[in-house]
Amino acid sequence: MAAPAASDPESFLKSVLNHVSSPAEPPQNRPFVTLTYAQSLDGKIAGKGGKQLILSGNESMLMTHWMRTMHEGILVGIGTALNDDPQLNTRRLPVRAEPYPQPIPIILDSQLRFRSNCKLVGNYGSGNGRQPWVLCSEEADPKKRESLENAGVKIVPVKSNPQTGKLDLDDVLSILRKLGVKSLMVEGGQQVISSFLSHKSSSTGKSAVDSIIVTVAPTYVGNEGVGALDEGQLPAKVAHVSSTVMGRDSIVACRPTES
Numbered sequence: 001m002a003a004p005a006a007s008d009p010e011s012f013l014k015s016v017l018n019h020v021s022s023p024a025e026p027p028q029n030r031p032f033v034t035l036t037y038a039q040s041l042d043g044k045i046a047g048k049g050g051k052q053l054i055l056s057g058n059e060s061m062l063m064t065h066w067m068r069t070m071h072e073g074i075l076v077g078i079g080t081a082l083n084d085d086p087q088l089n090t091r092r093l094p095v096r097a098e099p100y101p102q103p104i105p106i107i108l109d110s111q112l113r114f115r116s117n118c119k120l121v122g123n124y125g126s127g128n129g130r131q132p133w134v135l136c137s138e139e140a141d142p143k144k145r146e147s148l149e150n151a152g153v154k155i156v157p158v159k160s161n162p163q164t165g166k167l168d169l170d171d172v173l174s175i176l177r178k179l180g181v182k183s184l185m186v187e188g189g190q191q192v193i194s195s196f197l198s199h200k201s202s203s204t205g206k207s208a209v210d211s212i213i214v215t216v217a218p219t220y221v222g223n224e225g226v227g228a229l230d231e232g233q234l235p236a237k238v239a240h241v242s243s244t245v246m247g248r249d250s251i252v253a254c255r256p257t258e259s
């Protein structure tokens with residue numbers, strides 16, 4: 001597939017995201033899943049101690065915001081929610097009469113560590129984002145649950161995986177699908193990227209990721225930075241789909257060979 005002009009993030013995304021270019025129903029038990037993150041030349045997604053780094057340049061950041069308009073949900077782990085206090089909404093896009101669709105912010109957070117004074121809750125209250133959904137363990141503290149619900153957060157209990165102690169991704173994806181989320185953008189951080197990349201569906205034995213879009217920024221972070229992948233987790237084998245350049249950054253789109 002030929003990459004379009006480097007300056008057109010919307011067309012590039014439409015050319016690599018099948019669910020956008022030829023809309024179809026996702027599988028019954030999960031949404032379409034796009035995994036995306038920005039990394040340095042040495043494969044780091046954050047600085048020493050998890051310090052948030054703005055790795056993407058303006059052009060690739062714009063692409064990320066276009067990508068958010070093309071997904072119904074946007075998922076991060078509680079590590080990212082606590083560390084970065086992200087907004088996960090669509091901003092920076094060209095002004096137009098019709099508002100851009102906003103994805104539902106979705107947080108994987110077994111023990112309900114999510115903070116109700118974060119930007120996601122504030123943006124929901126001020127109309128600058130959708131209601132945040134926090135997916136937690138079925139055993140999570142009911143008092144924490146009640147307090148977050150009172151703050152406007154939707155709490156969704158899911159099964160835990162006894163082997164990893166984390167939320168079970170098959171259950172996460174199947175519950176999101178049942179709740180009507182047909183497309184999901186997974187934005188990090190390290191543990192969530194690793195979990196999604198190494199996960200194989202228990203029903204099909206295949207990856208639950210449809211597309212991987214990585215921004216590579218021309219900078220080195222150094223050994224103390226946080227790598228894109230958690231050590232010890234074996235990522236899926238991938239095939240190249242397309243590459244392009246956005247400003248100073250390179251964008252690589254791949255897909256797991258078994259999805």
Ligand SMILES: NC(=O)c1ccc[n+]([C@@H]2O[C@H](COP(=O)([O-])OP(=O)(O)OC[C@H]3O[C@@H](n4cnc5c(N)ncnc54)[C@H](OP(=O)(O)O)[C@@H]3O)[C@@H](O)[C@H]2O)c1
Binds near residue numbers: 052077109
């Ligand atoms: N460059 C980028 O594109 C980018 C994007 C996002 C984040 N980041 C960076 O990534 C760092 C955060 O990464 P992180 O690894 O600490 O946190 P994370 O991946 O955002 O969140 C990990 C936490 O999510 C919860 N979780 C629940 N179920 C899970 C599952 N099945 N798989 C994985 N996690 C699950 C776990 O906490 P519980 O056990 O408590 O539930 C886990 O500790 C920050 O430094 C941030 O700046 C970079």
